[in-house]
Structure formats: structure tokens, C-alpha cells
Amino acid sequence: MLVIRRRSGESLLIGGDVELEILDISASHVKLGISAPPEVTVLRKEIHLTTQQNRTASRAVPEAAVARLLGTFKKIP
Amino acid sequence: MPHVQTRDFGLLEYDPHAALQFPRGLPGFEDQDRFVLIEQEELAPVVFLQSVKTPDLCFLTVPISAIDPHYEMGMTTEDLALLALDESRQPASGANVLWLSILSAAANGRFTANLLARWW
Numbered sequence: 001m002l003v004i005r006r007r008s009g010e011s012l013l014i015g016g017d018v019e020l021e022i023l024d025i026s027a028s029h030v031k032l033g034i035s036a037p038p039e040v041t042v043l044r045k046e047i048h049l050t051t052q053q054n055r056t057a058s059r060a061v062p063e064a065a066v067a068r069l070l071g072t073f074k075k076i077p
Numbered sequence: 078m079p080h081v082q083t084r085d086f087g088l089l090e091y092d093p094h095a096a097l098q099f100p101r102g103l104p105g106f107e108d109q110d111r112f113v114l115i116e117q118e119e120l121a122p123v124v125f126l127q128s129v130k131t132p133d134l135c136f137l138t139v140p141i142s143a144i145d146p147h148y149e150m151g152m153t154t155e156d157l158a159l160l161a162l163d164e165s166r167q168p169a170s171g172a173n174v175l176w177l178s179i180l181s182a183a184a185n186g187r188f189t190a191n192l193l194a195r196w197w
Contacts, residue, residue: 051105053189057136057181058106060084065186066123066137073122073143 081113082132085125089115096129109134114177124177137188138177142170144190150176 004012011021017037024031034042078090097112106128115125122143128134141148150167157164160174168174178190 047104053181054103054105054136054179056183057179058134059182061137061182062186065182065188066120068186069137069180069188070120070123073139 081127081129083115083125083127084133084135086115086117089113097126106134123180126177126179137180139180139190140170141176141178141190144178148176 006012006022008022008025011019011033013019018040019033019035021033021035022030023033036042079093080088081091082088091113095113097114099110099112101107102109109128109130111129112126113129115127117125122139124138124140126136126138141150148170150170152162152167154164157168162168162173170176180188180190182188
């Protein structure tokens with residue numbers, strides 16, 4: 001992984017047409033500005049992961065697996 | 078009363094006021110904006126999240142309190158504003174809001190629940 005130090009107001013370029021600007025930095029958050037062509041998808045990674053998990057979750061589940069699942073909940077006092 | 082064709086429970090009648098609206102859909106299912114919750118006593122605590130538009134689309138969910146009673150939600154003020162909740166504090170699960178986590182089954186039949194993501 002490439003690691004680059006940047007200050008607020010500075011930016012970096014990825015490829016020829018994606019620009020990532022550091023807009024603001026606080027104790028726990030960084031505000032980023034992203035300029036990219038419309039064909040470039042920009043997604044928060046957790047949304048991407050949730051999309052994949054939701055697609056998996058939408059598949060029908062065998063009844064036996066559901067029965068096992070219900071068993072695990074009954075064990076919780 | 079309107080009816081919904083469900084994946085697992087046949088045709089069910091539902092109260093339109095109890096239907097859940099997802100203005101932006103769910104991640105991966107952005108066109109699915111209307112769901113109903115189906116509970117069956119013998120399947121508790123699993124709650125089925127059934128799409129009104131698409132009979133074949135149904136998620137298994139559980140209240141997060143059933144997985145981790147001490148789980149602390151970290152909602153942003155934008156999330157809270159979107160849901161018209163008090164922006165100065167985290168809402169109380171079971172009182173102000175119901176947190177459901179979608180379960181997904183791996184190939185080996187084990188389930189995982191995603192407690193990480195928030196939408197926007």
C-alpha cells in the first residue's frame with residue numbers, strides 16, 4: 001500500500017482524471033472531496049460490502065440451516 | 078387490505094401503514110423500496126423482510142438485541158435527521174427504533190449478521 005502524508009487543502013491525483021482533495025480534518029474524521037468522471041464508481045467500502053452481503057442474503061436458505069440458526073438463539077439465556 | 082405474495086408464506090394480507098419504505102432501496106437492491114415484516118412465533122427471533130414488489134425477494138433478519146444486547150449504534154447526525162430522530166443522542170433500541178440485521182448464510186449453512194454498514 002502506498003502511504004502519502006497530506007495536509008488539509010492538499011490533494012492527490014489517481015490516474016489522469018481522479019482527484020482526491022483533503023477538505024477538512026478533525027480528531028476522528030477526514031472530509032474528502034472526490035472529482036472523478038461519471039463512469040468512475042465511488043462507493044463507501046462498507047456499502048460495497050453490504051451490497052455483496054445483501055445479494056448473498058437474498059438467496060433462499062435451506063430449511064435445515066434455518067432450524068440450526070433457531071437452535072443457536074435458544075442457547076442464549 | 079392489500080395483499081403481498083411472499084416467498085415462504087404464500088399470499089398474506091398486510092396493513093399498508095405497517096409497510097416499510099426504503100426511499101433509496103437497500104444496497105444491492107436499490108429499486109426495492111417497499112417491504113413488510115413477517116413474524117412467525119415458531120421462528121422467533123427471526124423476522125422476515127419481504128419485498129412487496131418482488132415475491133422472490135425475502136431476507137431473514139434478527140433484532141440486533143437478540144445478537145448483542147449491549148450493541149451500541151453509532152448513527153451520524155445526518156442519519157438521525159433523515160429518520161426525524163433527536164440528533165443530540167443515539168435512539169434507544171426497542172423504544173424509538175427497531176434495529177434489524179440482515180442474515181446471510183454461507184455455503185456451509187452458517188449465518189453471519191452485518192452490524193457495520195449504514196446507508197449514506
